[in-house]
Each structure stands twice: as structure tokens, then as C-alpha cells.
Amino acid sequence: MLQERIPDFSRFVEPDRVRREVYVDPGIFELEMGRIHERYWIYCGHESQVPKAGDYYAVQVGRQPMLMVRGKDGRVHVLYNRCPHRGNMMCGDRHGSAGEFFRCSYHAWTFHHDGTLRSIPMMESGYAGTRYGRDNPDCSMKTAARVQSYRGFVFASLAQDGPTLAEFLGQSKIAFDDMCDRAPAGEVEVVPNCFRVIQHSNWKIFLENQLDALHPSVVHQSTGRAAMDVENRIRKKTGQAPLSYHMLSAFASVTIDKWDGFQTLNYPHGHCILTGYMGLRPKDPDTLAYEKVMQKTYGKKRMQEILGVNIHHVLIYPGLSVQSPLQQLRAVRPLGVDKTLTEIWHFRLKGAPEAIYRRSLAYYNLVNSPATLINADDLENFWKVHQGLSSDGGDWVSFGRHFGRDIEKGGVTETGPNMGTSEAPMRNQMKAWSKYMQA
Ligand code: FES
Ligand SMILES: [Fe+2]
Numbered sequence: 001m002l003q004e005r006i007p008d009f010s011r012f013v014e015p016d017r018v019r020r021e022v023y024v025d026p027g028i029f030e031l032e033m034g035r036i037h038e039r040y041w042i043y044c045g046h047e048s049q050v051p052k053a054g055d056y057y058a059v060q061v062g063r064q065p066m067l068m069v070r071g072k073d074g075r076v077h078v079l080y081n082r083c084p085h086r087g088n089m090m091c092g093d094r095h096g097s098a099g100e101f102f103r104c105s106y107h108a109w110t111f112h113h114d115g116t117l118r119s120i121p122m123m124e125s126g127y128a129g130t131r132y133g134r135d136n137p138d139c140s141m142k143t144a145a146r147v148q149s150y151r152g153f154v155f156a157s158l159a160q161d162g163p164t165l166a167e168f169l170g171q172s173k174i175a176f177d178d179m180c181d182r183a184p185a186g187e188v189e190v191v192p193n194c195f196r197v198i199q200h201s202n203w204k205i206f207l208e209n210q211l212d213a214l215h216p217s218v219v220h221q222s223t224g225r226a227a228m229d230v231e232n233r234i235r236k237k238t239g240q241a242p243l244s245y246h247m248l249s250a251f252a253s254v255t256i257d258k259w260d261g262f263q264t265l266n267y268p269h270g271h272c273i274l275t276g277y278m279g280l281r282p283k284d285p286d287t288l289a290y291e292k293v294m295q296k297t298y299g300k301k302r303m304q305e306i307l308g309v310n311i312h313h314v315l316i317y318p319g320l321s322v323q324s325p326l327q328q329l330r331a332v333r334p335l336g337v338d339k340t341l342t343e344i345w346h347f348r349l350k351g352a353p354e355a356i357y358r359r360s361l362a363y364y365n366l367v368n369s370p371a372t373l374i375n376a377d378d379l380e381n382f383w384k385v386h387q388g389l390s391s392d393g394g395d396w397v398s399f400g401r402h403f404g405r406d407i408e409k410g411g412v413t414e415t416g417p418n419m420g421t422s423e424a425p426m427r428n429q430m431k432a433w434s435k436y437m438q439a
Pocket of ligand 2 (some may be wrong): 209
């Protein structure tokens with residue numbers, strides 16, 4: 001347990017290794033929530049989740065239960081899910097419509113969609129001459145300190161100061177550009193609803209796994225091989241197997257040495273990109289029909305540029321993992337030192353043929369959903385890592401793979417040629433973590 005009031009975090013994080021307490025100490029977890037998740041930009045949701053005035057979605061930002069709500073003026077607000085009267089939670093449902101205004105279920109105080117007080121039952125007789133009333137901001141629902149969005153993706157920061165969303169995202173904004181540019185209409189639309197998975201492990205274990213190119217051909221080999229067997233059998237019989245088999249068999253065909261051929265790019269603030277793409281731009285009729293629509297919209301040159309973006313995964317620290325070419329997004333919500341909620345969403349490319357959406361849905365179900373063995377095998381390892389780190393079997397977690405071989409280029413740390421399985425992304429995340437924690 002963390003005993004010091006202001007711990008020296010440089011003792012916990014070295015460039016190539018991290019103390020185990022960083023993952024299992026409840027005191028460190030509380031500090032992380034205050035210094036990282038309740039300070040920096042946390043993804044709340046997509047604007048299309050709240051299309052009409054009064055629509056709301058409940059979202060956890062750090063330890064704070066919040067509501068993302070669409071106002072009558074069309075703006076999206078993020079409010080604390082708490083009534084300023086006696087503290088009642090304003091909305092008990094995960095999502096819904098507040099209607100014309102929010103109405104507290106306890107004593108019927110009402111609030112506009114931006115959180116400002118609308119009415120109190122018998123306000124004049126009950127409160128005349130007191131400090132309570134419309135002029136007192138303490139009688140309105142509290143709002144997130146800052147709310148900003150980028151291409152329809154809404155973020156909140158619970159701190160007044162700090163970088164703007166654009167400054168914070170930096171080059172990682174390519175996750176949203178890549179996703180939206182692939183839509184002929186230039187924007188995406190959320191597919192309701194999301195999968196919600198509670199992992200019994202620390203939130204950082206999930207994030208570190210996202211760009212861990214060493215694990216897929218180990219952890220997911222059994223699933224990949226089984227899918228490959230079936231894929232080969234179908235191909236033998238019919239000449240061609242559905243693309244969805246390839247989404248799984250790639251875990252067997254992209255062997256451990258091939259993962260080294262990809263590259264990671266590691267940015268300030270802890271964000272990282274894994275380049276390389278598992279050959280999901282085939283020449284089947286659906287893809288060709290989609291390319292035709294894209295070419296008509298963007299012209300051939302721009303279409304080639306958009307579809308040629310070579311990204312597998314973008315990690316936006318500390319709470320978002322995006323697979324833009326397949327319109328998938330996973331939001332990470334820490335609930336406790338050993339309990340993490342992930343929300344798994346996917347999106348529809350506006351203006352793209354239905355078959356392209358079915359492809360995204362197939363990847364969502366086959367690779368990212370809780371029903372797939374891919375996800376189950378990851379989760380088992382996350383839980384086992386947390387168990388191992390809770391023991392006295394060792395003090396350090398090692399991030400030494402290809403350490404000392406990274407290439408620094410204008411503030412970006414690139415892994416060297418043929419070092420795609422480098423642990424540079426974990427080193428980068430922990431470097432940012434340490435900076436945030438000591439700020
Ligand atoms: S607690 Fe909300 S009106 Fe009383
Ligand atoms: Fe995995």
C-alpha cells in the first residue's frame with residue numbers, strides 16, 4: 001500500500017521497467033483518477049448517440065458519473081449526473097430522453113439541457129430571502145469544465161486548464177480522420193448499442209495490450225488455426241471463402257516474425273499508432289463497388305490516399321483504442337484498481353454500401369465482441385497478469401524488448417526497421433503516465 005502522501009513516481013517508472021504497485025496499489029489508482037482521468041481529455045461518446053434535443057447517454061469519466069446530453073441549441077453538453085438539491089442521481093438509466101428538460105425524481109427540481117436550473121416547486125414561498133434560487137450557480141447541475149469534439153467524437157476534461165483537445169490529440173487525431181474520410185459523406189454514425197465488458201484487471205493492462213504486436217500470434221493462434229482450417233475447406237469446395245474467415249485466420253497466417261514487419265509510432269501524451277493492416281482491402285465485388293462510390297465522391301487520387309492509409313490501431317491515452325479502417329472503437333473506463341469497464345462500439349460509414357457495414361459488423365462480432373474467443377483469450381491473460389502482479393513473485397514489469405533501438409524524430413519515437421514487436425508503446429505510455437502523475 002502506498003504510504004507517502006506525495007509519492008516520488010520516478011521510483012516506480014524506469015525507461016525499460018515499471019514497479020508492480022503501479023497496477024495493483026489502490027492508493028496509486030486513486031491518484032491516477034485525480035491526476036489523469038479527471039484532468040485530461042476523456043472520450044464521452046459520438047454525437048450521433050444523442051441526435052435529438054433531450055437525448056442523453058450516461059458515461060463514466062474517471063470516478064465521476066456524467067451525462068452527455070443534446071441541448072435545444074444543438075450543442076452537446078456533459079453534466080455531472082447529480083441533482084444539486086440533495087444529491088440524487090438525475091438519470092438512473094444508461095441512456096434515454098430527458099424530454100423538454102431534466103426533472104429530478106426526488107423533489108421535482110427541473111433543469112434545462114445545459115444543466116441550468118429551470119424551476120423548483122413553490123420556489124418563491126420556499127426560498128425567497130435565502131441564498132437558493134436561479135441566480136445561484138450551486139442550484140444548477142454542474143457541468144464538465146471543458147467539452148470539445150472532433151469530427152463528431154465528444155471529449156470532456158474535468159479540469160479548467162491544460163491543452164485543448166486538438167493540442168492533446170496531436171497526430172493521434174488521424175484515428176478520427178481515417179474513420180470519417182472512409183465514408184463517402186465524410187462522417188460516421190454510431191451503431192446502437194455497445195458491448196460492455198468488465199475486466200477483472202487494471203486499466204493499463206488493457207491499453208498496453210492494444211499495441212502489443214507480440215501477443216496476437218501467441219494468444220490468438222488457436223482461434224486463427226481453427227478458422228484457417230475451415231476457410232481452406234470452404235475455399236477447396238467453392239473456390240472462395242467469405243472474408244470474415246480471413247479476419248480470424250490472419251491471426252495464424254500473420255506469424256510472429258511477420259508482426260515485426262509492422263511499425264509503431266509513439267507520440268507525446270502517451271498516444272501510439274500501430275501501422276500495418278491485415279490485408280483487408282481485397283478485390284472482391286463489394287470492395288470494388290465501394291471504391292467506385294469513393295472515387296465518385298473524392299476523385300481517384302484522393303480515394304487512393306484515403307484507402308491507402310496504413311493504420312491497424314490508434315491508442316489515444318488514457319482511455320481509447322480505435323481501429324479506424326474497420327470503424328471500431330473501445331473506450332476504457334477504470335472502475336477500480338482491479339476492475340475495468342470497456343465499451344465496445346462500431347460505426348457505419350455514411351454513404352457507403354451496406355456490404356461495407358456488414359464487414360465492420362463481422363469484425364465487431366468476430367474479433368472485438370465478448371462472444372469471440374479472441375476477446376476471451378485476451379481477457380484471460382489480463383486477469384492472469386493482474387493476479388501475477390498482485391503476488392510477491394517479483395517487483396518489476398519488464399518493457400525491455402528492443403529497448404535502446406528506438407528512433408527519435410521530432411518528438412515522435414519510432415520503432416526501428418523490423419522491430420514491430422518492440423515494447424516501445426508500453427514505454428511511451430508509462431513515460432506519459434509518470435509525467436502526468438508527477439505534474
Ligand atoms: S434531490 Fe433532486 S430535487 Fe431533491
Ligand atoms: Fe489480443
